[in-house]
Amino acid sequence: MSSILLAIPSKGRLEEATREVFADLGMPIERPGGARSYLGEMAAMPDVTVRFLSASEIARELIAGNIDLGVTGEDLVHEAAERGIEQVELAKPLGFGGADVVVGLPESWVDVTAMRDLADVASDYRHRHGQWLRVATKYINLTRKHFALHGIAEYRIVQSMGATEAAPASGAAELIVDITSSGSTLKANQLKVPKDGVILKSEANLVVARNAQWDKEKLNLMRDFLDKMEKGLGEKITETL
Numbered sequence: 001m002s003s004i005l006l007a008i009p010s011k012g013r014l015e016e017a018t019r020e021v022f023a024d025l026g027m028p029i030e031r032p033g034g035a036r037s038y039l040g041e042m043a044a045m046p047d048v049t050v051r052f053l054s055a056s057e058i059a060r061e062l063i064a065g066n067i068d069l070g071v072t073g074e075d076l077v078h079e080a081a082e083r084g085i086e087q088v089e090l091a092k093p094l095g096f097g098g099a100d101v102v103v104g105l106p107e108s109w110v111d112v113t114a115m116r117d118l119a120d121v122a123s124d125y126r127h128r129h130g131q132w133l134r135v136a137t138k139y140i141n142l143t144r145k146h147f148a149l150h151g152i153a154e155y156r157i158v159q160s161m162g163a164t165e166a167a168p169a170s171g172a173a174e175l176i177v178d179i180t181s182s183g184s185t186l187k188a189n190q191l192k193v194p195k196d197g198v199i200l201k202s203e204a205n206l207v208v209a210r211n212a213q214w215d216k217e218k219l220n221l222m223r224d225f226l227d228k229m230e231k232g233l234g235e236k237i238t239e240t241l
């Protein structure tokens with residue numbers, strides 16, 4: 001018998017909000033093995049297998065088509081999809097996990113208010129210091145695209161594993177690209193966003209994998225599942241698969 005594989009975030013704000021959304025729709029997700037177990041159950045839809053994965057892994061697995069659908073941040077889907085997000089369908093924004101991926105510059109760079117100014121700084125920096133301007137981030141693909149869009153090539157990426165906003169003060173990089181919602185972490189680290197420095201506005205989405213194996217039975221299950229989430233959504237999405 002066929003089933004569809006749904007992945008949801010395994011921890012933090014996204015896990016909690018995802019489970020709330022499904023509970024409100026009358027499809028609560030249980031974690032019978034406890035918070036450390038990575039398998040879930042949806043009693044209202046026994047044909048749906050639920051897995052708990054990290055939000056970034058969900059994005060990668062959706063692109064690869066190894067899971068059928070998942071809940072994750074749009075930012076992570078765009079970052080995981082190096083060649084564009086055609087391999088997935090953003091089926092439904094879920095109204096939580098809202099945050100922006102932004103460029104963060106030292107507040108002390110008073111003359112730099114736009115990406116265009118940053119291009120000048122990058123070039124100047126290289127001439128003066130003999131090295132590239134460094135950008136700390138975990139959003140490597142999004143950073144490359146945004147900087148290229150603004151004609152900035154003279155920089156290098158320092159891959160960040162966390163606490164990215166600390167990089168300029170610690171000397172690990174000159175500027176950052178990271179996610180922000182309230183803005184308080186940027187402010188606490190004396191960083192500012194240039195006027196065209198918002199790379200992406202993100203929120204949590206229900207995402208369907210186009211590259212998954214879609215047979216007739218699974219498409220029917222998917223249609224039922226999506227219709228339970230929103231009337232008419234099943235038809236709309238499955239006809240694109």
Ligand SMILES: Nc1ncnc2c1ncn2[C@@H]1O[C@H](COP(=O)(O)OP(=O)(O)OP(=O)(O)O)[C@@H](O)[C@H]1O
Nearest residue numbers: 012054055056057073075076097098099179180181
């Ligand atoms: N203020 C915020 N800060 C960070 N992420 C936020 C914020 N608001 C919403 N989000 C969303 O939550 C996602 C991060 O979730 P989480 O830390 O669980 O992801 P992850 O990359 O899988 O983490 P890890 O790799 O540490 O397991 C972001 O990519 C974004 O979509």
Ligand SMILES: O=P(O)(O)OC[C@H]1O[C@H](OP(=O)(O)OP(=O)(O)O)[C@H](O)[C@@H]1O
Nearest residue numbers: 164165178179180181182183184185186
């Ligand atoms: O704009 P803000 O509201 O300050 O949020 C942004 C910060 O939150 C995230 O980190 P993390 O999830 O580790 O921290 P958090 O739980 O404090 O948001 C993110 O990497 C930023 O550092």
